[in-house]
Amino acid sequence: MLNLIVSTKTQKTWKVLPKVPKKILDRFPELNPTLVQLLYNRKITTQKGVDHFLLPDFGQDLYDPLLLPDIKKVIREIFKFIKEKKKIVVFGDYDVDGVTASVVLSETLKRLGAKVSVYIPDRIKEGYGLNEKVIKGLEKNGTDLIITVDLGVTDFKEIELANKIGMKIIVTDHHHCRKKLPKALAIINPKRKDSKYPFKELTGVGIAFKLSQALIRAASDSKFASKLKAKKPLNIPKVDISQGREKWFLDLVALGTVCDCAPIISENRVFVKYGLKVLEKTQRLGLRELMNLAGIRVEDKVRKISKADELRSSLSTYTLGFQIGPRLNAAGRMDHANSAYYLLNIKREDKVRPLARKLNILNVNRQDLVNKIIGEAKAKLGLTKKAKRIPKILIAYDENWPSGICGLVAGKIMEEYSRPVLIFEKRGNILTGSARSIPTFHITKALEKLSNLLLEFGGHSQAAGMDIRQKNFEEFKKKITKIANKKIKPQDLKEVLKIEKEVEEKSLNIELFDDVARLEPFGEGNPEPKFLIKNVEIVNLRRVGRAENHLKMEIKKNSRYFKAIGFNMVEKCASLRIGKRIDLVFNLICDEWNGARGLELRMVDFVVR
Template sequence: MKWQVKSKAPRAFFKQFPEFSPLIVQLFYNRGFKTQKQVDEFFNPDFEGDLHDPYLLKDMDLAVKRIVKAIDHQEKILIYGDFDADGVSATTILYKTLESFGLTPEIYIPDREKENHGLNPKSIKVIAKDKINLLITVDCGSKDFEAIDLANSLGIDVVITDHHDTDQKLPQTVALINHKRKDDKYPFKDLAGAGVAYKLALALLLIKGDPDNLKKWLLDITALATVADMEPIIGENRTIVKYGLGVLAQTKWIGLAKLMDVSRINPEIVNHSAKGEAPLTNLDASTLGFALGPRINAAGRMEHANIAFELLTTGNEQKAEKLAQLIDQKNKERQTLTDKVVREVEARIVSQDRIPELIFEGDKDWPVGLIGLIAGKMKDKFNRPAVIYNDQQKIIRASCRSIPQFDLMNMLNQCSRYFDDYGGRDGTGGFTMSRDKIEKVKDICFKLAKKELKKISLNSVLEIDAELSLEEISFKNHDQVSLFEPFGKKNLKPKFLAKSLEIMEARLVGNGQKHLKMELAMFDKYSGKGKNFKAIGFSLVDKVEEVKKGDLVDVVFEMIINQWNGYKELEMKIVDLKLIK
């Protein structure tokens, strides 16, 4: 992996922000901040001021009008969701909102193993038997023309809420709320599906009243979905996540509380809100992205997403505890099976004479619920677009992940005549097709990848924010770096470089002995002063054979705090290391 330290900010830039350390000003420069106003807005999100008016979304007024009519006339409403964490969260948000108005909607979440994302004619026929008057989608529906036409013919009104890309032509619906519409002028274009559902909830609460303060209490679920769906944590999303973490620390949803229990998360409010700012907690985006989100997703991957929906909506403590334990168990099963499939895919790839520009692998034993995860891991490991599929003899179901240099949707569009169904956004996608056409699709995909990527270096690049001296690895800088939280897409946690550290200790720790624990000595090249740092490298088991006590290494790391019994220690979380030979 190639290391690349970002260019240093001009000297004049540092003079603009005298109240911050040079390291923090460098981070401003790396993120494209140019003015004090940008810095102030980034560091001081304002819940009331930052959230845009939901009625700026096109068709919001039409959707609210139809839903209010259904509420007032006690019509039968069905919320049609999706089986990932975003879809389940969006379903939950709208369900709890309608429930607060005295109406209990029906719910339909597709089975990941048997159905695709989005509406399908078969599910519409099932829904029609229940005499549904109004169908509201969340996190899906913008391109489901056939299913929507069928719903219309059966007398079911349809309201779409979604965040996936749309075509120029839109389906015939009562309303289609999606900030990705070509004719939509909503100022922020990176909401999750749950973010759009939350906007609809806010619009309804403005009309029908909000005695339960759902505007606040739904923020934790919205934040969870936003991070789990890997939306950029900037702009409106940053405000949603920052305040959502404050709400999560005091959540009123018993299911979320029990899920935190099984995840060994003990939420605390460090500083309460004094003037409307987000409460400071011991939670961060990794709580959502690496603890809660994967568990919510595991329900749909390993069994059915209805389990996760029931967990998030139940008011029964015993039921919530059982569901949380079940989901935690499913997540452990998911981790074990994922590791197994990853090893199988990697073995196939490295056995080839050369790693191709596109990874395209499948097997009948690779579960549909995991192929998206596997594709993502292959993309990350080999820095190439990846297509991983489940081979069901007659039917192929595939998930795709891509690198920024390759237009995944262009590839899928070029193969669309062979697909029964396909879709995607922002470097992710998938398709379903007859097995007898798989070689034709492979041929198109490989030729396109070879053409598009032949002049592009496919070596992974690790971007580093700055090289640090011994003096700069400090509690003060750590605390100022933490002001950039919550971290996530387009606001990644800063990574730093430290050179010529001596290994004082190196050993493997953790379940399965996968993690590299070290003690590293760093010296100031001018004064000769030194300091030892404890360091942990998660999943860096391969590195232990490369290094030994006494070796000198360069290290890319994140600053972290290890706290126990009231004692705090500044440590390094190792991202990568290289032996100095």
């Protein structure tokens, strides 16, 4: 392990992962040893595991949806409500996961003949989750059943109200469950303590897809329907709906999965791998127009090296998480998520472009606002270059920080300072906040310990939201700081740069890039591999880019020369000079020009020798 300081702001720790044992290398003589090392780093050491990871199969590698808790009951109840022509409302969250889940489930229900509409709350006026005012309004409008997507598992009071007024609620959610569950008609959540579902990391849209898949199969396959163990004959809708049609939802499932920062492993890996291929041919005009505005080019041909490359896409998780996703999320953060929902459903060419451009503009405004608030938050938190001691947890609020932006601000500051961050908007005597945390500090469990001080809260291990009265804020701040001080160790506050393997110059070639590409799609739980090469000499360097904020280098070791590029690294690289020697951490990228392919190294970090 090598410790080094790369800037005046943070200290990074380089950690080269342990070498793969020889017995594992000998098990896969047909694979590049570096690829075996990467698989070993991901705890994949069996032939079956390798096959599942490198060759995910939509038909074979998804779990039976009937393993989800309460799903059999949910299918029976939904069919009953459809048969009786009862009014169903899909109640979704306002982020990309919630919006895509709303589209997937509502479209499925419509195909099954349901009377269904979608309700997405206003982030500013109504806040996260179910709320009593909306439930009363839906009841007046004749709603018989609410099906939540991506929310509801902590909405005790609201579900109790629905029960009192005779309205049924089915919860589908993937957030952290408390010790007790609300008394809903049914709750589908793989994180339930009594859940036997093998994979716990489905997103809201992942669960909506599994439910849709089960509904479609139950309506089209009598053998599958018999597994529902209904005491009475099932009210199966008589509609023309065939199995397999749900695959066209996978572009949305992939989008919601990546944008919710779910680990791209197991079922999520299948969803994203196939979803990227569906996105290449998406039938959704809104997604096409967003890709056009973002300058995303879909290539018809992708170089195929092996059988695994039949699923390789010209698109990537970057396309989803950093180009399409932020534009859709901007609707809920800056305006209303209905705009994103409408864009994903729009069928008219003349309507799609103005709406997509609106979201594009909202996203630009969102970026400017985030940067402004980050500066203000840092000033309030005392995060200056002169700061000698930074608290283990950072907490700040302001009346002029919109709650829709607070999570982004918290995330950026958390990434820079490697510690939990809570950012709040103050509106009247209520503070609405978002938290982002480090892997070693489960923020939602910490909030659970302080639930008596909070109006509402919920989330995951590293992200959460909460409401609190201003009169309780100082006590809350004091107590959560105490929890953080006790739980977080000094080493937890240092950013760890995990390096998959130290390599020599002779192993760096375009064939290695092709082998590494077999691990795509990259994301949470399957990061893009970082490599280390030591003692390389800088032969040439220059600034590139319109703003000259990128650094182009030529480096050599022994007799081998390589191109390297550092995006937005000019300031960090100010000390570099031709002739200096460095240790370099990098990703592999492919430089294609006029049909020729060459290897290039994308700089991640370095230390001058």
